[in-house]
Each structure stands twice: as C-alpha cells, then as structure tokens.
Amino acid sequence: MKSKVLAPAAAALLISLSAAAQAHNIPEGAAPLEKSEQCAACHSEIYKEWQESFHAKSSVHEDSAHKAMHQAFSKFLTDQGKKANYHCAACHAPMADNLKALMSGEAAPDSGNWTQTDGVGCTFCHRIEAVDKGKNFDQYTLGKDGAYHTSRPANPKAPHPTAQSPLFADGKVCMGCHSQYINPHEVPVCVMTEEGIGNCVTCHMPPTEGAPAVGSTAKIHASHRVLGGHDLDMLQKAAALDLKIEGGGKERAVVVTVKNITEHTFPSTNPMRMAFVKVRTKDKNGAVIWENFKEDPLKEDKQAVFFKAFKAGDKVGVPSWAAEGLAFDTRLKVGETRSLSYPIYSPEISEIEAELIYLLFPPKAIDTFGIPKDGVNDKRYSVAKKSVKVR
Ligand code: HEC
Ligand code: HEC
Ligand code: HEC
Ligand code: HEC
Ligand code: HEC
DSSP states (O other), X not given: OGGGGSOXXXXXXXXXXXXXXXXXXXXXXXXXXXXXXXXXTTSHHHHHHHHHSTTTTOSTTTOHHHHHHHHHHHHHHHHTTOOOXXXXXXXXXXXXXXXXXXXXXXXXXXXXXXXXXXXXOHHHHHTEEEEEOOSSSOEEEEOSSOOEEESSOOOTTSSSOEEEOHHHHHSGGGHHHHSEEEOTTSOEEEEHHHHBOSOXXXXXXOEEESOSSTTOSOOEEEOOOOOOTTOHHHHHTTEEEEEEEESOGGGOEEEEEEEEOSSXXXXXXXXXXXXXEEEEEEOTTSOEEEESOSSOHHHHOGGGEEOEEEEETTEESOOGGGOSEEEEEOOXXXXXXXXXXXXXXXXXXXXXXXXXXXXXXXXXXXXXHTOOOSSSTTOEEEEEXXXXXXX
C-alpha cells in the first residue's frame, strides 16, 4: 500500500480529501436522476424558487465564490505536487454522473454536463432514502425505484410515483450535506449536528402561497428558495441588537448586546461568514467623536466580532483545508447573548449608535482568494441599527 511510505499526516491528507471520500450510494439499476427542468411544467412555482436558490447555483459552474475557493484549494494541492480534485462535488454537484471521478481528481468539472450544473437538483433531494455516516462528511443513499419522497403518504394525484419518508418530516433529509465537514487534520470545519437544534425544513422552507403543482387543489407549498445568509430578512431573524447606557460619572458606559435568536450558531455553519458590531459616538452636530474600529474590527476590537478562524502552526486565518486547529470561535451559540461595554468619557457625546453588520466573506479572504466582488459575495448587510441619546 502506497500510504505506508508516507508520513501519517500526509497520508491522511491524500486519502481523505480524494479517493476515500465517498460518493453517494446509488443502487445498481436505479432509475436515472432527472434534470430539474423536467419538473418545471407542472411545478412551475417551486421550480422558479429553486432556480433562484443557492441549491441551484451550488456548483463551480454557477457560484463564483465557490469556484474561487475551489481554485485556491486546487492550487494548495498542486503546489505540494498532488493531484487537484473536486471532492466538493459530493455536496456542491451531487448529481454528477461522474461524481467518483470528480472527487478523486480523475475528471475535471465540465460546464457542458447538466448533471454538474444542476447543483442540488429536485430529483436528488426527493430521491433521498437514507443518510449514511461518513468520516469527513456524510453521504446519501438514493431510492432505486425513482419515487419522490415527502413527509406524506404516496400521492395518487401525482402522475409519477411518490413515497413517504420520515427524513422529510424531521428535517434530517438536509443532514447528508449539512451535518459536518471534518478536514484531514481532524479539524471540524463545520458541525451543524452540534451547533443546531431545530428542524431545518420548518425555518428554511416555510409554507408559501401558491399551488405546489399545476391543477393541484392545495393553495400553499413549501418554499424552495431555502434562504440563508444571502438574505437580509433571514439574517434579521437570527440576531437581535440592543444598547443602553449604564452607570454614571466616570463609570458611565454604553452596553451593546447581541442575542442569538435562532436555533443554530450565528453566523451559521460556513466558517467564512462574519458578523461584527460597529459602535460610534457622535456630538450634537452628528459628527463622529469615536468609533470602536476604523478599518479592521478583528485587529482593533476583537470582542465585537463573531467569527471562527483556523490556524496552522502559528499562522492564524488559514483556509479550512489547511487548518491544523481552531484559532478562535467567537460566534454566538444557540441562546447566547454577548454584551460589549464601552466607557463614555467625553462630555461632548450626544448620541451613541450601534450597527450589526454581516459579511459572507471577510474582505481579506475576498482579496486572498480572488473571490469576485460582484455585489453578491462582497455585499455588506446592515442587520440591525440602534441609537440612544445621551443627556
Ligand atoms: C405532468 C406533471 C408533473 C410533472 C412533469 C412532475 N410532477 Fe410532481 N406532481 C404532479 C402533481 C399533479 C402532483 C400532486 C400535487 C398535489 O397533490 O397537490 C405532484 C406531486 C409531487 C410531489 C409531492 C408529493 C406529495 O404529495 O407530497 C413531489 C415531491 C413531486 N411531485 C416531485 C416532482 C419532481 C422532482 C419532478 C421532476 C423530476 C416532478 N414532480 C414532475 C405533477 C407533475
Ligand atoms: C446534496 C447536498 C445538499 C442537500 C441535500 C441540502 N443542501 Fe443546503 N446547501 C448545499 C450546498 C452545497 C450549499 C451551498 C451552495 C452555494 O452557495 O454554493 C447549500 C446552501 C444552503 C443554504 C444557504 C443558502 C444561502 O442563500 O446562503 C441553506 C439555508 C440550506 N442550504 C439549507 C438546506 C436545507 C434546509 C436542506 C434540507 C431541506 C438542504 N439545505 C439540503 C447542499 C445541500
Ligand atoms: C434541498 C432539497 C430539495 C430540493 C433541491 C427540492 N426539494 Fe422539493 N421539497 C423538499 C422538502 C424538504 C419538502 C417538504 C416536504 C414535506 O413537507 O414533507 C419539499 C416539498 C416538495 C413538494 C410538495 C409540496 C409541498 O409544499 O410540500 C413538491 C411538489 C416538490 N418539493 C417539488 C420539487 C421540485 C419540482 C424541485 C426542483 C425544482 C424540488 N422539489 C427541489 C426538499 C427539496
Ligand atoms: C429557528 C429557525 C431555524 C432553524 C430551525 C434552522 N435554521 Fe438555518 N438559519 C436560520 C436563520 C435565521 C439563518 C440566517 C442567519 C445566518 O445565516 O447565520 C439561517 C442560516 C442558515 C444557513 C446559511 C448560512 C450561510 O452561510 O449562508 C444554513 C446553511 C442553514 N441555516 C442551515 C440550516 C440547517 C441545515 C438546519 C437544520 C439542522 C437549520 N439551518 C435550522 C434559521 C433556522
Ligand atoms: C459535506 C458537504 C460539503 C463539501 C464536501 C464541501 N462543501 Fe462547501 N458548502 C457546503 C454547504 C452545506 C454550504 C452552505 C453552508 C453555508 O453557507 O453556511 C457550503 C458553502 C460553501 C461556500 C459558500 C458559497 C457562497 O456562495 O457563499 C463555499 C465558498 C464553499 N462551500 C466552498 C467549498 C469548497 C471549495 C469545497 C471543496 C474543497 C467544499 N465547499 C466542499 C457543503 C460542502
């Protein structure tokens, strides 16, 4: 065996980031997966929602940030004389008809192949029969007969087979891709199983107006927009901001609190997501007297940042695949409230303002990895803003 001559760490890197990372289990002779477009004629509303969702844009062919990160990951491997691979496809292009070859690096992504560009398509989710535990991440077993699963019993009104699955009722259907991602050094990149408590479907696919199928008598359907960090309304459901003045004289301070009001860590899962509080004091003319940071909150006021960072050796802020350990994780846990206190010295202060800001990618990561600044990846979300007058 080749791995015998490699140092254990190097062997682990080669094995778990490529060939040994498992593809999904599709039984011999199973009905083929179908292009999501095939469902559009009868499920037009659901199809439109899905098309706009990041599930439809999950592959390197559609998601510019994912593509940039994949290129950086590939370079990391080739710089060490290893073969690049697209093991990311297990979750980002799960329908690929050459998934094993993509994951091992034998095949490169191909934008002309619809089984890759469809991303997390309709038939993949609805054919899920079981979630199988994996070492670095989990996999799915898909049904053989081609029936589309939901939480309801088989539907005689559908022109195609449907079947009931408990995974759709308790939300576990999401967990083959969203449960955990452990890197080759055994560092948890994200672990939803530990960070989240609720039923994913309840919050992320809420009932929405519109028939689920053409000719259906039902008036609502589960939204397939599956909104998350790219959506301001969603972000506003995740965290609440408040501020008040406490104490008096020399002890006077403004206390800013940020409370996690959702059912998983905020910011959630993806380790690049970042949130921070900007605090400003202003004089009676509205001119800024003081602010808790000018350029980089991580350097200037780390307590105000909710972020997870990795380290390798003494280098902090390395990408997840190179991580040898966790540098820090200051994200808000379920139910957690963080209080930040700032003294108010100046008698000129007449107003104090606090703003909770969310970024999909830290500016440094955007520059380092060449993530396109397209107004999506580099959008600055003002999640909440509050102010108090000082007398
Ligand atoms: C020819 C029209 C047609 C096409 C094409 C079609 N469906 Fe359906 N589907 C229906 C109808 C009608 C229903 C039943 C709606 C109802 O009972 O309200 C249905 C129901 C469903 C259900 C829900 C079952 C339940 O009751 O919980 C799922 C899931 C589903 N379809 C998935 C798909 C997928 C995935 C595709 C594409 C591969 C697809 N359908 C293509 C017409 C169609
Ligand atoms: C086959 C894998 C897979 C399954 C199954 C899956 N997801 Fe995802 N999901 C992904 C990937 C990959 C992304 C990231 C896509 C991207 O932005 O490139 C994602 C993104 C998301 C996002 C973030 C959207 C945004 O706008 O940032 C949410 C929320 C989400 N999924 C929820 C769910 C829920 C709820 C379920 C179960 C009903 C589910 N996912 C099932 C792979 C999956
Ligand atoms: C990320 C996984 C995922 C993807 C992708 C997905 N669905 Fe669904 N779908 C679900 C879940 C979860 C439900 C809710 C099922 C339940 O309530 O039992 C659902 C429900 C449905 C229903 C039943 C109507 C309802 O409101 O419950 C239909 C029809 C349906 N999906 C069709 C589609 C079609 C068509 C596509 C592609 C355009 C698609 N789905 C893509 C997970 C997915
Ligand atoms: C109580 C409601 C609730 C439940 C339950 C819930 N979420 Fe979320 N989720 C949210 C809110 C609100 C956000 C937006 C805040 C954020 O992105 O951190 C979010 C964000 C996300 C994101 C987007 C992160 C990003 O980087 O864009 C993903 C992925 C996600 N949730 C997956 C899941 C999964 C998987 C489950 C089930 C284990 C789940 N959520 C359960 C409310 C919920
Ligand atoms: C075990 C499944 C899984 C694997 C393997 C995986 N991802 Fe993801 N990825 C996800 C999920 C789920 C999300 C959405 C979660 C979120 O946004 O918080 C996501 C989100 C992302 C995002 C954010 C996308 C955006 O538009 O904001 C990037 C970038 C990304 N992944 C890069 C990669 C790269 C590069 C690889 C391979 C080196 C990879 N991922 C492997 C599951 C996976």
